[in-house]
Every structure is written in structure tokens, then in C-alpha cells.
Amino acid sequence: MKRNEWEASFEAYVQRLLDDFQVPGAIIAVAKDGELTYEKAFGYRDRETQAPIDLDTVFGIGSITKSFTCMAILQLQEEGQLSVHDPIITYLPEFRTPNEAQTKSITIHHFMTHSLGFPPLPSLIPAMLPSLQADPTAELLLQHFEAECQYPIVSFDALMAYMEKFPFELLGPAGTEFSYSNEAFGLLGAIIERVSGKTYEAYVQEHLLQPLGMERTVFHVEELGEGDNTTMLYTPRMNDGVREVVRAPGWWDAPSMRAAGFLKSSARDMLRYADVYRTGGLSNGTKIISDDSAAQMTAPHVRIDLSRSYGYGLGVIPFSEDYTLLTHTGGLKGITAQMFIVPEAGVTGILLTNMDDAPITNLTLVLLNSMFGRPLETQFATFGEFEVPLAYLQQCPGTYKSGEGDVAAVRFDEANRQLELVLGSDVFPLRAVGGDTFLFTRHNVDSLIRFVRNSDGEIKRLAMGSRQLPKAT
Structure with a gap:
């Protein structure tokens, strides 16, 4: 690959940032029109053994999984098996909210856009409970959520029962307020199962991962074989007022929430996946979704704030007058990741790290600024002054x-x-x-x-x- 003019200054910036945050390992990869134009590994997939990172090293991608879930829903819509405008209770009659009228009005579209009207609930913690209990580094987290962790949420039925009993106030009618909901995406997995007759994991494997040739993308790293170029996990914590990053083996899992954020993948696989959005549905020589479905996924359906909107499992941000940024981040213990696509420029990118709470948005912004010839400190959006009494x-x-x-x-x-x-x-x-x-x-x-x-x-x-x-x- 020809070296880009911006690489040296960009990599020096990245290295300083990763050192400041004590990130053990990361990889950044970019493609232009489907061809790899930049790749750089920093640090190690295993800090203690100094095992190297490459394009096939498997990291967690966290909530980037949500876009796979939405793509599966749109495939089922193309087959006429559902519509995104169908009420949720058509497929999940057990689903309840604090308001019966709202329960009936919430559609699959509202789930896919985090606009069902739910505030953040604590259900992800009990959904991960067995894996948390097996992880010594999760001790403080379990103590903090002790009241919510009396029983694990191991099934879709258990998740809906938990949501029905948990006391909360709705944010507003469906479609009026955006607030991120892992629960909604967990239950999209239940809809995929009930409509397709396959487990969510099997559906994603057969209809997305295999056709795309994503051989290094799995829900369980054990499927890859022991020690098969998979990253170790690390987590930061405070020890007597000093931040330290500790080795934290053991992937967290949540059977009832896998559709919300539990895929693992490699940089090479993720660039192949991101190509679906660059091309309007085509990657690896296969038409994964139709042009119309791709347009639905990347449309700004719901406003998040003054600069950001949300499509189906993807953030939609104006990057400049000429470009749109499609993106999603992911985070969990040992995971901070970000995927981005700039369709008008034919650019796709993936950033993967093996530590939670890494400065991924900063890294992504500086990468985009470097690639597009903008000053490094340029922000995603600028705003004027506003007087407030x-x-x-x-x-x-x-x-x-x-x-x-x-x-x-x-x-x-x-x-x-x-x-x-x-x-x-x-x-x-x-x-x-x-x-x-x-x-x-x-x-x-x-x-x-x-x-x-x-x-x-x-x-x-x-x-x-x-x-x-x-x-x-």
C-alpha cells in the first residue's frame, strides 16, 4: 500500500492518546472503494505475552452488533415475513409497557430507532449475570446492581417479564423521544427467532456472516479454536487513586441480549461488512440487502440532538456540506470499537481496541480529519453562541x-x-x-x-x- 501523507502525524497523535489512556492494543483499518488503503496496529492483543495484532485478530465489537440485527430485520421484510411498521405485539404478545395504549402503538421501527419511549433500564446487568459472577473484575459492578441481580435474565420471556415489572416512567409517546435501549434490540432478536424459525445467532450466521465471507466473526470465541488470534481483554480501574489497566479475561455474555451487542470480529471482516453500506447492499459479490433496505437503514429517522440522527442500527451525522458519516460505536468490558462509512467518498473504516472506555470518538474524529485534510482539532459540528436568561x-x-x-x-x-x-x-x-x-x-x-x-x-x-x-x- 502507498503511504498517505497524513499517516506519520496521525500515528504519533494516536500513540500519545493510547499511552495516556493506557490502552494495551488497537487496530485501525480503512478502505477506499472496497480496497484496503490504510492499516496500523498499535500495542498488543496480549500485553503480557506481547502477542501482535493484525487484520484477522478478533476483538469485541459491542453495540455495532445492532446494525447486524437491523439488517436481519430488513431481510425478513424483503421476504414479506414482517414490516418494520408492524406493532411489536404482533410478534411479542407478552410485551408490556406502563401504558396499554403505548404498548399497542410501539412498532418494530420504534425498536430499531430507540424511540419506543423507554428510559435506560438496568436489565443488561442481570442479563449478563452468569458471566459477571464468573469474573473477579466485575465484583464492584455486581455490588452496585445487587438489588437488580436477584435472578438472571436468561431468556426473551424473562426479559419481557422483567421489563413489565420494573417501575419506570415513559419518556413520551412512541416515536417522539430518542433514548438508547438495549432491551429493544434484545427483543428484536426474539422477533427474528419467531419469524424465521431459527435462533437469532443461527440466522445472523447463515444470512449475514456466511454470505459476506466473515469467517472471523462469531458470538463465542470458542468457535474459532483456542488461542486463535483472539485478543485478551483489559479494563481500567482506580487503585488508591491511581488509574491502572488490568488483565480481565472472560467475555461477558447475555443470551437474551445478544442482538444488542455481543458479536466479535476482526478488522478485515468488519471492512467487508461496512462495504454493504458503501455500496447500497452489495459486498463479497453478494447482494445482502436491497438498495431500498440499505436506504432505509441509513436514513436519519430520529433526531438524537442538534447534529446527530439515528437510522436503523446506525448513527447518521452530517460530516461536511459534501459528506455524511454513518457510524456506530461499541463498548463493554475489554471492548471499545467504532465503525464508520462515508458513502459519498467511498470510504469505510473500523477501529478496534481491547479495553473498555478507550477514547474511540477522539481517535475516529482525528482519523477522519487526517484523511479529509482538515485540521486535527476540527469537530464533527460547530455551533454559534446562544443567550440564555x-x-x-x-x-x-x-x-x-x-x-x-x-x-x-x-x-x-x-x-x-x-x-x-x-x-x-x-x-x-x-x-x-x-x-x-x-x-x-x-x-x-x-x-x-x-x-x-x-x-x-x-x-x-x-x-x-x-x-x-x-x-x-
């Missing part, structure tokens, strides 16, 4: 918590007359960029938050990242 700012402070364990505090800085976002020990000044929307910068990447009001104008939730956190105090 003092009385409004004073309404916003509080603590916002989600069922998944996320906690964000907002406080008012009297001296500077501005809001601050507190995440753990980090404090970020907030800059108003819209009516209820504020911007903060973390790891050199701008992010938006939005205060969500009820019909009386009272602030009830904080939309941050891809989730809405209810106000606790």
Missing part, C-alpha cells in the same frame, strides 16, 4: 441518574454565572448552543446535552450521549 440557568441544576448506573450532576457556578456538568471527578463548563441544548468538551471532542421538559415546562430529564437520564434530585 439567568433564571433559566438556575432551573437546571440537579442530579440525573439512569437505570444503567450513569450519574450526571449539573450545578450553577455563581462566580462565572454558568452551568457546569459534573461526571465523577471531572467538571466541564457548559456553553449554551440552543434553547435547551448545551455543549461541553471532553477528550478534545465536543458533546451536546439537552434538558428535557414536561408539558408544564419543568425539567424532568437530561439527554446526554445517547440516553435520557431522569432527574433524581
Whole structure:
């Protein structure tokens, strides 16, 4: 491969960032019009044995799995076996929400776009319970969710029963509010099973992985053979106030949630998969989905914030006047990953690391900026100043918590007359960029938050990242 002009400065930046975060290993690979144009491995797949990383090393891809799930749904739609606009209860009559009318109105489309109206629930933890109990590094997590982990959620029926009994307030009518829902995607796996007559895993294997030639992509690494170029997992933790990254073998699993985020894959396989979105459905010489289905997957169905939208299992972001960025991240213990496609430029890319909470968005942004000849600090989107009355700012402070364990505090800085976002020990000044929307910068990447009001104008939730956190105090 011909070396690109931007590679040296980009790789120096990446190495500094990976060193700062103590990421043991990563691989970054890019293709143009289906041909590999850039690949670079950093660190090791096993830090202790210094085992190298290559294009076939298998990493976890986490929630990038969601796009596979949506692709499977659209294949079934093409066959006339379902429609994305069918009510969920057509296929899952056991499904319940706190509101019977809402239960009947929620469609497969709402599941695929995280717009069913559910706040983040804690069900992923009990869904992973057997694998968490076998993992010494999960001890603190289990203690934090002790009340939710009385029983494992090992089946789709158990997941629906858990969701029915768990007390929560709906965010709004179906289709009106975006908030990331692992539960919805877990249950898309149940719909695939009931419609196809095959297990979710078997369907994905037979109808997606095999036709695409993705021989290094599995739900269980044991299928690859012991020690077969699979990464070790690592996780960061605090030890007497000092951050350390520890070896954490053992993949987490959730049988009832595999459709939400439990595939493992290699960089070579993921570039082949990303090509489906570059071409409108074609990869490895096979038409995986129709042009129309590909267009449905990549359409901006639901607005996340002022700059981001969500298609079916994919984020949709205007990258410039000329380009659209299709992307999804994935994260779990030992996993931080990001896939991206810039269809207008014929570009596909994958970034895989073997540690959770790696700075993947920063890495992706700097890679895109390098490739497209933009200054490295250029953000995904820019926003002008917005004046907010003092009385409004004073309404916003509080603590916002989600069922998944996320906690964000907002406080008012009297001296500077501005809001601050507190995440753990980090404090970020907030800059108003819209009516209820504020911007903060973390790891050199701008992010938006939005205060969500009820019909009386009272602030009830904080939309941050891809989730809405209810106000606790």
C-alpha cells in the first residue's frame, strides 16, 4: 500500500492518546472503494505475552452488533415475513409497557430507532449475570446492581417479564423521544427467532456472516479454536487513586441480549461488512440487502440532538456540506470499537481496541480529519453562541441518574454565572448552543446535552450521549 501523507502525524497523535489512556492494543483499518488503503496496529492483543495484532485478530465489537440485527430485520421484510411498521405485539404478545395504549402503538421501527419511549433500564446487568459472577473484575459492578441481580435474565420471556415489572416512567409517546435501549434490540432478536424459525445467532450466521465471507466473526470465541488470534481483554480501574489497566479475561455474555451487542470480529471482516453500506447492499459479490433496505437503514429517522440522527442500527451525522458519516460505536468490558462509512467518498473504516472506555470518538474524529485534510482539532459540528436568561440557568441544576448506573450532576457556578456538568471527578463548563441544548468538551471532542421538559415546562430529564437520564434530585 502507498503511504498517505497524513499517516506519520496521525500515528504519533494516536500513540500519545493510547499511552495516556493506557490502552494495551488497537487496530485501525480503512478502505477506499472496497480496497484496503490504510492499516496500523498499535500495542498488543496480549500485553503480557506481547502477542501482535493484525487484520484477522478478533476483538469485541459491542453495540455495532445492532446494525447486524437491523439488517436481519430488513431481510425478513424483503421476504414479506414482517414490516418494520408492524406493532411489536404482533410478534411479542407478552410485551408490556406502563401504558396499554403505548404498548399497542410501539412498532418494530420504534425498536430499531430507540424511540419506543423507554428510559435506560438496568436489565443488561442481570442479563449478563452468569458471566459477571464468573469474573473477579466485575465484583464492584455486581455490588452496585445487587438489588437488580436477584435472578438472571436468561431468556426473551424473562426479559419481557422483567421489563413489565420494573417501575419506570415513559419518556413520551412512541416515536417522539430518542433514548438508547438495549432491551429493544434484545427483543428484536426474539422477533427474528419467531419469524424465521431459527435462533437469532443461527440466522445472523447463515444470512449475514456466511454470505459476506466473515469467517472471523462469531458470538463465542470458542468457535474459532483456542488461542486463535483472539485478543485478551483489559479494563481500567482506580487503585488508591491511581488509574491502572488490568488483565480481565472472560467475555461477558447475555443470551437474551445478544442482538444488542455481543458479536466479535476482526478488522478485515468488519471492512467487508461496512462495504454493504458503501455500496447500497452489495459486498463479497453478494447482494445482502436491497438498495431500498440499505436506504432505509441509513436514513436519519430520529433526531438524537442538534447534529446527530439515528437510522436503523446506525448513527447518521452530517460530516461536511459534501459528506455524511454513518457510524456506530461499541463498548463493554475489554471492548471499545467504532465503525464508520462515508458513502459519498467511498470510504469505510473500523477501529478496534481491547479495553473498555478507550477514547474511540477522539481517535475516529482525528482519523477522519487526517484523511479529509482538515485540521486535527476540527469537530464533527460547530455551533454559534446562544443567550440564555439567568433564571433559566438556575432551573437546571440537579442530579440525573439512569437505570444503567450513569450519574450526571449539573450545578450553577455563581462566580462565572454558568452551568457546569459534573461526571465523577471531572467538571466541564457548559456553553449554551440552543434553547435547551448545551455543549461541553471532553477528550478534545465536543458533546451536546439537552434538558428535557414536561408539558408544564419543568425539567424532568437530561439527554446526554445517547440516553435520557431522569432527574433524581
